[in-house]
Amino acid sequence: KDSAPWWRSAVIYQVYIRSFADGDGDGVGDIEGIRSRLAYLRGLGVDAVWITPWYPSPMVDAGYDVADYTGIDRRFGTVGGAEALIADAHGHGLRVILDIVPNHTSDRHAWFEAALAAGPGGPERDRYVFRPGRGDDGGLPPNDWRSTFGGSAWTRVPDGEWYLHLFAEAQPDLNWNNAEVRRDFEKVLAFWFDRGVDGFRIDVAHGLIKQEGLPDAGEAGDVLQPTEREDHPHWDRDGVHEIFREWRKVADRYDGDRTFTAEAWVSGPKRLARYVRPGELQTAFNFDYLRAPWDAERLRAVIDKSLDALGSVGAPATWVLSNHDVVRHVTRYGRANTEGRGPRADVSEPLDLAMGTRRARAAALLMLALPGGAYVYQGEELGLPEVEDIPEDLLQDPVWERSGHTTRGRDGCRVPLPWSGDAPPFGFGPDGAATWLPQPESWKDLTAETQENDPGSMLELYRAALRLRRELPALGEGDLRWHETVPGVLLFSRTPGFACAVNLSATPFELPAHTGVLLASGPLDGDVLPHDTAVWLAV
Numbered sequence: 379k380d381s382a383p384w385w386r387s388a389v390i391y392q393v394y395i396r397s398f399a400d401g402d403g404d405g406v407g408d409i410e411g412i413r414s415r416l417a418y419l420r421g422l423g424v425d426a427v428w429i430t431p432w433y434p435s436p437m438v439d440a441g442y443d444v445a446d447y448t449g450i451d452r453r454f455g456t457v458g459g460a461e462a463l464i465a466d467a468h469g470h471g472l473r474v475i476l477d478i479v480p481n482h483t484s485d486r487h488a489w490f491e492a493a494l495a496a497g498p499g500g501p502e503r504d505r506y507v508f509r510p511g512r513g514d515d516g517g518l519p520p521n522d523w524r525s526t527f528g529g530s531a532w533t534r535v536p537d538g539e540w541y542l543h544l545f546a547e548a549q550p551d552l553n554w555n556n557a558e559v560r561r562d563f564e565k566v567l568a569f570w571f572d573r574g575v576d577g578f579r580i581d582v583a584h585g586l587i588k589q590e591g592l593p594d595a596g597e598a599g600d601v602l603q604p605t606e607r608e609d610h611p612h613w614d615r616d617g618v619h620e621i622f623r624e625w626r627k628v629a630d631r632y633d634g635d636r637t638f639t640a641e642a643w644v645s646g647p648k649r650l651a652r653y654v655r656p657g658e659l660q661t662a663f664n665f666d667y668l669r670a671p672w673d674a675e676r677l678r679a680v681i682d683k684s685l686d687a688l689g690s691v692g693a694p695a696t697w698v699l700s701n702h703d704v705v706r707h708v709t710r711y712g713r714a715n716t717e718g719r720g721p722r723a724d725v726s727e728p729l730d731l732a733m734g735t736r737r738a739r740a741a742a743l744l745m746l747a748l749p750g751g752a753y754v755y756q757g758e759e760l761g762l763p764e765v766e767d768i769p770e771d772l773l774q775d776p777v778w779e780r781s782g783h784t785t786r787g788r789d790g791c792r793v794p795l796p797w798s799g800d801a802p803p804f805g806f807g808p809d810g811a812a813t814w815l816p817q818p819e820s821w822k823d824l825t826a827e828t829q830e831n832d833p834g835s836m837l838e839l840y841r842a843a844l845r846l847r848r849e850l851p852a853l854g855e856g857d858l859r860w861h862e863t864v865p866g867v868l869l870f871s872r873t874p875g876f877a878c879a880v881n882l883s884a885t886p887f888e889l890p891a892h893t894g895v896l897l898a899s900g901p902l903d904g905d906v907l908p909h910d911t912a913v914w915l916a917v
């Protein structure tokens with residue numbers, strides 16, 4: 379176990395920087411805030427932190443609109459502060475993963491400003507995807523592609539050309555056929571590797587290469603997720619792999635195991651496995667697991683298909699339940715009939731938070747018992763639910779509107795963390811300081827301080843599970859063997875001497891023979907596992 383590279387079984391904690399901890403009291407989380415909470419992360423028992431974009435940005439898309447890849451936004455700190463954070467984290471035994479955003483820049487990036495100034499045909503324009511429009515006077519977009527955030531993926535500039543943006547208008551897509559774009563990103567990787575970072579999470583890794591000729595997407599343009607179709611003009615094209623093989627060579631020039639994780643929403647584990655073939659990236663988020671509903675058959679199918687596909691290329695699986703783009707899973711699981719997918723909260727379904735929390739506890743034990751690595755999104759260890767009643771005038775996420783369907787966006791999973799105390803800002807920042815989104819009063823019962831040392835709390839469950847993960851040789855990488863049971867129950871063993879049972883049915887389940895209960899997500903009834911409960915057993 380010890381000789382395998384760290385990233386094959388790592389538990390990586392996602393720090394959504396503007397909502398993690400606020401060191402200077404301006405209501406927005408920052409680098410000093412993270413530094414002040416490293417001991418907490420160490421105590422939680424994770425192996426690494428992934429920090430969402432901290433680069434200078436107009437913040438149209440919360441920092442995923444980058445204006446300078448080698449700087450730090452003044453709201454978050456300085457490059458010196460970032461270096462100090464990396465050193466401190468390493469001192470606590472925590473690795474540091476950065477977020478890199480190669481599909482698009484901000485429209486305020488110097489490259490885009492130069493592209494605009496250059497005019498049609500200028501060489502600087504070739505860094506992006508500019509085209510003349512269709513129609514007599516070029517007044518129609520060059521094709522029918524749709525932005526992920528709604529509307530056409532094209533915006534016209536005053537000189538008459540149109541530029542492509544698969545996300546917000548303020549996020550122009552880069553042209554990855556341009557040699558300077560490739561060279562500059564390799565320099566960005568080196569800049570941060572030189573400062574000690576251990577790896578990168580690659581934003582929209584499946585979007586970089588567009589089909590030659592930019593043909594209309596036709597009906598494929600209506601799919602909300604690239605996961606629904608393999609042959610798509612701008613998602614998951616073969617050419618992206620050549621880029622990542624070059625990136626891997628950059629990482630391998632450094633000592634230690636520098637690593638990459640692809641954020642790639644693709645149509646199933648076989649396509650995902652293409653990103654983690656030998657010589658390419660090391661891991662990729664398994665979003666099929668995140669999207670699976672609370673259903674034993676469906677979960678087992680996702681687990682098997684993922685392990686098969688990733689295993690066939692020698693890559694470990696990487697499980698994830700929540701992130702800053704989707705409804706928090708306590709809330710997803712709290713709605714009986716909701717598929718566990720996507721950022722869109724269907725708030726019309728009745729919500730049972732007690733059920734959601736109970737399932738989230740069981741889901742955590744399941745995830746952390748599976749072979750491979752896992753991601754923990756900040757606040758999931760506190761059992762935070764989605765905040766669904768943020769007043770509309772305070773919402774900040776670019777509105778999502780597709781196929782006539784408007785949602786409240788992603789702010790509900792991005793509310794600043796409650797650390798301590800009885801009232802907002804709950805220790806997020808200094809007493810009396812604002813928070814960029816309001817925190818619910820009810821979060822006084824969910825602060826880290828309240829949960830600390832409470833054996834029934836979500837925080838103590840995560841701590842106990844992560845401690846056992848470090849101690850038990852069976853956990854982390856390795857094999858899994860299923861045992862046939864009754865419908866609605868998942869039961870598997872791992873060697874040496876470990877078994878996990880999860881009861882997703884309504885009927886109590888009699889545990890198999892074992893030599894001790896290591897950890898349970900809720901009270902057991904002797905040797906009977908109640909509904910929506912998971913248990914780790916010594917066998």
Ligand code: ISL
Binds near residue numbers: 545602
């Ligand atoms: O499936 C998708 C596109 O149809 C989306 O899920 C998309 O891949 C996803 O939204 C990408 O998310 C990442 O990049 C976005 C940013 O807004 C998100 O926060 C980030 O996680 C643009 O940079």
